Amino acid sequence: MTLHGPWPGEGAAPRYGALAKVAVIADVHGNIPALEAVLAEIDALGVDLIVHCGDLTWGPEPERTFKLLRDLPAVCVRGNADRAVVELARGLREPGDRPRDPWMPGQHSEEAVAYLAEMPFTLVVEVTGLGAVRFCHGSPRSDTECVTPATPAERFEELSASVSEQIIVTGHTHLQFDRRVAGRRSVNPGSVGLPYHEGPPGTAYWALFGPDVELRQTRYDVSESVARAHEAGDPSADTIAQLLTKPPTSAEVTAHAEGLVFSD
Template identity: 65%
Template sequence: MTVRGSVLRIGEPVERLAVLSDVHANVPALEAVLAEPDVHAADLVLFCGDLTWGPEPVRTVELVRALGPRAVFVRGNADRAVLELAAGDRAAATPREAWMLARHPVDAVAFLAGFHFGVVVEVAGLGPVRCCHGSPRADTELVTPATPAARMAALSAGVPERILVGGHTHLQFDRTVGGLRSVNPGSVGLPYHDGAPGTAYWALLGPDVSLRRSRYDVRLALAATADAGDPKADTITDLLTSPPSVAGLTAHAEGLEFSD
């Protein structure tokens, strides 16, 4: 389990915060979300981790860098894995890990190194919001719509913010349990959902939480995965066209609690 790391606190309150998570270098999905008027108009665009672990990391970095200072980044477990592989602190355990490292040039690795374990933003109408990848205590913690109150209390111990926004499970939800509001914007690039293929999920915060979705041409994402030579192209294709159900994934994740 990865413990708490650096937390960035944004000094100025914002009216609108767009939150995108788990892009997984799915460029067609990312482009569709970035083209949304409410994302374009947001004061900040916050990425909740696992940005580049997918077929087109270089193009993904180009797109988010174009947002300039409006973009803020949380480090996910996949982003951390790239850094560990590049530093030699982690041996490639699978052909896909070796392939993934080769897809990340030095400049992309350096970009990921600037991400934060957590970010706290004051959002109009909501107050202070803590954004992380898994949870405030681990980037591998699986938080779902069914996570019990006792574990929510444990994972938020010592955290003053009462609104937590995280990714990692690729499930979109907004729930309140034990006085803690838990929000997952869903995954932009590899969602687990009951909707149609070619749907990217995200959220807009301020003055409340608005769960959003954007449509894109999933055939472009499937072609990019195949063209990149992803060793798990068949698996990614299945996930994009026939993902696990929300109920099934929730039950599986709650049985694990932590997963890298």
């Protein structure tokens, strides 16, 4: 088992706050229609900060996705897909058998790759009413660890042992939930761009923090996302279309993820 944590020499996690209202998004995966719909709602709420929990650009429209977040009061943690882009673009890993591996680096400018590389592995935000909140992608020990609504207390205690915050926010599994486990609060805002859920297609998931945690949903035109994936020449466009219109259920994803524990 390889744990994918901070870059060598990365340093301590950045800290922000105290802030009254924080929008939390994750796993955009280059889905521009979904991201634009969510950002419109966030803008109307007048939040102090947007936090993205990893896997921003690995999808049909990477460059446009990067530019949307770059120009906002937003901070991002590095997901396993963000790490993959950097490693592929900089020759630190060979393309694997995923169709997007050879295609994705060419969809990112040097500026976009640098933006992904500079994302911290994890960060902390002091939120009014909640206290210090730890944000990461997979878990506080690896960007590939799967945290789900069924993660056993024993494993959650192990994965959170290195941090002191009582609220830990993760992405990676594309599942929206808010639960108490091992004496802490485990939250996933859900995926904006590629969620796994029982709701109607064309639903993006996110959360609003402060003074408590509010799980949110935003509707958007999923047919536009499917069309744009094909127009972009995304090698995985057919797979994405299937996942956006007929996603696996939360129960199926939870069972699969808990069987793997780590997934890249």
